[in-house]
Amino acid sequence: MQGNIVKIGLLGCGNVGQGVVKGIELHSNKILCKLGVTLVVSKALVQDISKERTIGGVVLTQQPQDILDDPEIEVIVEVMGGEYPAYFYLKEALAKGKHVVTANKLLLALHGTELQAIARRKGTCLLYEGSVLGGIPILRTIQHGLAGDQVKRIRGILNGTTNYILTQMVESGKGYEEALQEAQEAGYAESDPTMDVTGLDAACKLVILCRECFELEIPLEEVEIKGIQGLTGEEVAEQKRQGRVPKLVAEASVVEKSSSGPEKRREGIIAKVGVQWLSGEAILSHVSGVDNGLSLETQLAGELFWKGPGAGGLATGGAVLSDIVEIAKKVVIERSIGNAAR
Numbered sequence: 001m002q003g004n005i006v007k008i009g010l011l012g013c014g015n016v017g018q019g020v021v022k023g024i025e026l027h028s029n030k031i032l033c034k035l036g037v038t039l040v041v042s043k044a045l046v047q048d049i050s051k052e053r054t055i056g057g058v059v060l061t062q063q064p065q066d067i068l069d070d071p072e073i074e075v076i077v078e079v080m081g082g083e084y085p086a087y088f089y090l091k092e093a094l095a096k097g098k099h100v101v102t103a104n105k106l107l108l109a110l111h112g113t114e115l116q117a118i119a120r121r122k123g124t125c126l127l128y129e130g131s132v133l134g135g136i137p138i139l140r141t142i143q144h145g146l147a148g149d150q151v152k153r154i155r156g157i158l159n160g161t162t163n164y165i166l167t168q169m170v171e172s173g174k175g176y177e178e179a180l181q182e183a184q185e186a187g188y189a190e191s192d193p194t195m196d197v198t199g200l201d202a203a204c205k206l207v208i209l210c211r212e213c214f215e216l217e218i219p220l221e222e223v224e225i226k227g228i229q230g231l232t233g234e235e236v237a238e239q240k241r242q243g244r245v246p247k248l249v250a251e252a253s254v255v256e257k258s259s260s261g262p263e264k265r266r267e268g269i270i271a272k273v274g275v276q277w278l279s280g281e282a283i284l285s286h287v288s289g290v291d292n293g294l295s296l297e298t299q300l301a302g303e304l305f306w307k308g309p310g311a312g313g314l315a316t317g318g319a320v321l322s323d324i325v326e327i328a329k330k331v332v333i334e335r336s337i338g339n340a341a342r
């Protein structure tokens with residue numbers, strides 16, 4: 001039994017892309033039994049076709065149009081990263097009425113609102129569970145689980161690479177450069193770690209979380225960002241003696257902005273990313289290594305907290321797959337309505 005077949009095109013087939021393929025391979029039976037859908041990754045866009053990958057029968061291409069122009073592909077999954085050309089590809093996919101899933105936080109922080117508006121206009125889905133906190137299913141929890149509540153404050157460790165480096169500095173007494181090098185050797189930091197260590201990666205995720213939690217937009221350039229590069233081993237050792245550990249904390253809350261008169265008051269967001277020295281009483285001080293942690297203070301439920309793998313091809317691939325499943329449900333319903341109308 002195959003049920004309904006939903007074809008997927010991947011833009012990018014690296015860590016996360018291969019995680020998606022693996023997730024489908026592992027869970028296709030469960031998905032078929034629950035939804036009556038067979039998910040098929042038919043093509044994947046890559047730069048270098050000769051690279052070794054575990055992708056079964058997926059056809060690799062270097063031509064984006066092979067995927068974007070394929071009428072059988074209904075779901076485009078962007079896991080290539082970067083602002084361009086991903087932005088152009090996703091705009092084109094949405095304009096063509098395809099559903100889109102992405103894990104690209106930079107793209108979403110910069111262009112998420114515009115892309116979401118195109119998706120709404122075209123009646124398609126743009127989903128991005130993998131873009132924030134990797135394997136922790138936080139966006140759907142905010143959208144559905146907290147639909148009856150209101151988040152007042154966001155506070156979290158949103159970047160696993162810097163958390164690993166800081167944990168190494170505390171636990172092994174290493175200096176910043178040495179801890180960074182170790183993170184690179186262990187595969188937790190990229191060869192160019194700029195986005196992580198400057199705090200930009202965490203800031204992108206904070207922008208997305210603000211959109212979801214507050215339904216307000218904060219431009220990325222308005223987030224106050226300070227990374228971990230200036231930290232010294234001596235400073236960390238001294239604070240450790242006083243019972244405090246450094247954490248790269250991203251936090252945001254809504255404030256009422258007053259301009260010239262009370263009638264001009266409107267809501268805005270204060271958002272920042274920077275190193276904070278936390279004592280053992282702070283819940284975030286116990287989020288160590290590559291883990292991420294998020295605390296949301298809500299009006300009705302009070303403080304809620306999540307901790308878990310914030311990155312990794314399989315964990316993030318699973319989050320991306322949860323979006324694909326969500327879309328597949330919609331596609332199947334639309335097909336059955338279409339069949340009934342014929």
Ligand SMILES: NC(=O)c1ccc[n+]([C@@H]2O[C@H](COP(=O)([O-])OP(=O)(O)OC[C@H]3O[C@@H](n4cnc5c(N)ncnc54)[C@H](OP(=O)(O)O)[C@@H]3O)[C@@H](O)[C@H]2O)c1
Pocket residue numbers: 011012013014015016017045046047048049051078079080081082085103104105106130131134310311312313316
């Ligand atoms: N890795 C994680 O743990 C994680 C977690 C959360 C979110 N994300 C996000 O997920 C996305 C993918 O991350 P990743 O770790 O999977 O990256 P990656 O391993 O570097 O994979 C990127 C893939 O995209 C392809 N690609 C890049 N630029 C391309 C271009 N211009 N044309 C055609 N193909 C191109 C690469 O092709 P080649 O293989 O031929 O080089 C590669 O297959 C990023 O937006 C990242 O921020 C990653």
